[in-house]
Amino acid sequence: MTSERTKTARPRGGLADKRRAILAGALTVFARDGYTRAGIDAIAAAAGVSTRTIYNHFTDKTELFQTVIQESAGRAAEAQIAVIDRHLRKITDLEADLIEFGRALARPTTAEHAEHFALVRQVNAEAGHIPQAVIDAWQETGPLRVRRELAGHLRQWVDRGLLRVHDPDRAALHLMLLISAGNPAHRTGVPDERELDETVTSGVRAFLHGYLR
Structure with missing residues (x-):
């Protein structure tokens, strides 16, 4: 009985390993x-599997792409939400704390999740050729989820009288754009500490100029 159970368990583990290899490749x-x-041939080579194995797991390239970007976006969102929670849970100096938050938010995107944000740059460059349903699913899993988390903190600051915000979701989008628009890592994947600091600092000050009570 033990050997039979082992035999049935191994293929399942093998399938899971192959799926992970496919997604990574x-x-x-x-x-x-x-x-x-x-x-698909290039993906199979990167994953170390056959093209038939890929089609055993995914119907076509579109389904594979959607799975890849959603899983990758989910991991990146978890990292960003952790940064939001760590830096914005307690605010003592709004400008200084937001600048520190912006710096911390930029760094995980250039290290642990470099491939994901390289993928995002590709999506932005060819959005017209990607099915809208795929883009919508990625947005919901990643950017919109992060933005909602940030908006929750903005609402708390409004309640405390720190900010004047009528639409926290839009304000969260403004803050994210202002602290990231000039980040060289989002364009090239290569971090530049000086430019990053200048981008975050000027972005936070522009945000506060518009929203500070």
């Missing part, structure tokens, strides 16, 4: 080549 290829140019 696909992330690398999609981040490098984009959705349109990425080929």
Whole structure:
């Protein structure tokens, strides 16, 4: 009985391992080549599996791409939400704390999740060629989830009389854009500490100029 159970368990573990390998290889290829140019043969080579194995797990390239970007966005969102919670849970000096938050938010995107944000740059470049349902699913799993978390903190600061905000969700979007728009890592994947600090500091001050009570 034990040997039979072991035999039935091993294929399941093997399938899970192959799926993980496919997703990791696909992330690398999609981040490098984009959705349109990425080929199943290249993904199979990066994953170390056959193309048949890929089609055993995913119907087509679109389904694979959607799974890749959602899983990758989910991991990146978890990291960003952890930064939000760690830096914005307790505010003592709004400008200084927001600048420190902005710096911390930028760094995980350039290290642990470099491939994900390379993939995001590819998506932004060829959005017209990617099914809208895929983009919507990615937004909901990643950017919109992070924005809602940040908006929750803004609401608390409004209640405390620190900010004048009529639409916290839009204000959260403004803050995210202002502290990231000039980040060189979002363009090239290469961090530049001096430019990052200048971007975050000027972005936070612009945000407070518009929303500080």
